[in-house]
Amino acid sequence: MARNKYPEETVDLILEVSAKLFLERGYENITMGDIVAELGGLTRGAVYHHFKNKEDILEAVMTKMFSENDLLAKIEQEKNMTGLQKIKKLILYSLTSTEQQQLYTFDLSLMKNTRILARQLEVTITELAPIIEKWIIEGYEDGSIGAEDGSIGAEDGSIGAEDSKQTAETITLQLNFWANPSVFLVTKKQLISKFQYLRRLFDRLGIPIIDDEVMEACLKYADNILLE
Numbered sequence: 001m002a003r004n005k006y007p008e009e010t011v012d013l014i015l016e017v018s019a020k021l022f023l024e025r026g027y028e029n030i031t032m033g034d035i036v037a038e039l040g041g042l043t044r045g046a047v048y049h050h051f052k053n054k055e056d057i058l059e060a061v062m063t064k065m066f067s068e069n070d071l072l073a074k075i076e077q078e079k080n081m082t083g084l085q086k087i088k089k090l091i092l093y094s095l096t097s098t099e100q101q102q103l104y105t106f107d108l109s110l111m112k113n114t115r116i117l118a119r120q121l122e123v124t125i126t127e128l129a130p131i132i133e134k135w136i137i138e139g140y141e142d143g144s145i146g147a148e149d150g151s152i153g154a155e156d157g158s159i160g161a162e163d164s165k166q167t168a169e170t171i172t173l174q175l176n177f178w179a180n181p182s183v184f185l186v187t188k189k190q191l192i193s194k195f196q197y198l199r200r201l202f203d204r205l206g207i208p209i210i211d212d213e214v215m216e217a218c219l220k221y222a223d224n225i226l227l228e
Contacts, residue, residue: 051183
């Protein structure tokens with residue numbers, strides 16, 4: 001059998017076709033056979049050479065969607081943004097980007113898949129939370145995060161800069177899981193209520209990352225993807 005000279009092109013084609021099918025018909029309604037049938041002559045064996053099953057393809061599609069945007073690196077390169085502004089920009093992206101809404105429309109049931117959930121949790125804690133922690137520390141240093149009196153310690157028991165790791169994990173877990181309608185099915189009203197609660201919570205922590213602009217984006221996001 002001739003060796004495939006362009007394996008990367010083959011993988012890209014599989015992912016492009018699969019993403020299109022997931023969006024059009026729903027993840028649960030697509031089989032490996034459906035994917036092969038849309039690949040223009042590519043054999044089933046060629047597909048299985050790169051991916052063990054449909055879950056592998058889905059994970060690769062999700063990874064590709066995020067890596068192509070590379071938003072975290074772009075935010076890191078911003079020189080004139082405070083730590084607070086960096087975190088807020090990431091939240092706004094998650095609520096307004098086409099890629100994020102496409103992931104939701106694949107199918108709610110995919111988030112009930114323990115493998116996908118475990119992978120998302122791993123990325124949240126090991127990759128995203130450390131970046132948020134870095135921005136929180138920057139926020140304390142530039143004054144955009146912290147108590148109104150400028151204090152960053154916690155001698156009185158309040159949250160301070162020394163709690164940056166725990167605070168970062170709290171923010172990412174709340175937004176990526178508890179307030180994520182792909183994980184917990186909610187109505188528009190329930191999603192807005194969750195964000196209103198998180199706004200009060202983060203404000204009390206001295207990290208006002210959910211403001212009027214974010215709430216407006218949340219409303220539009222809810223209108224686009226959720227039922228009443």
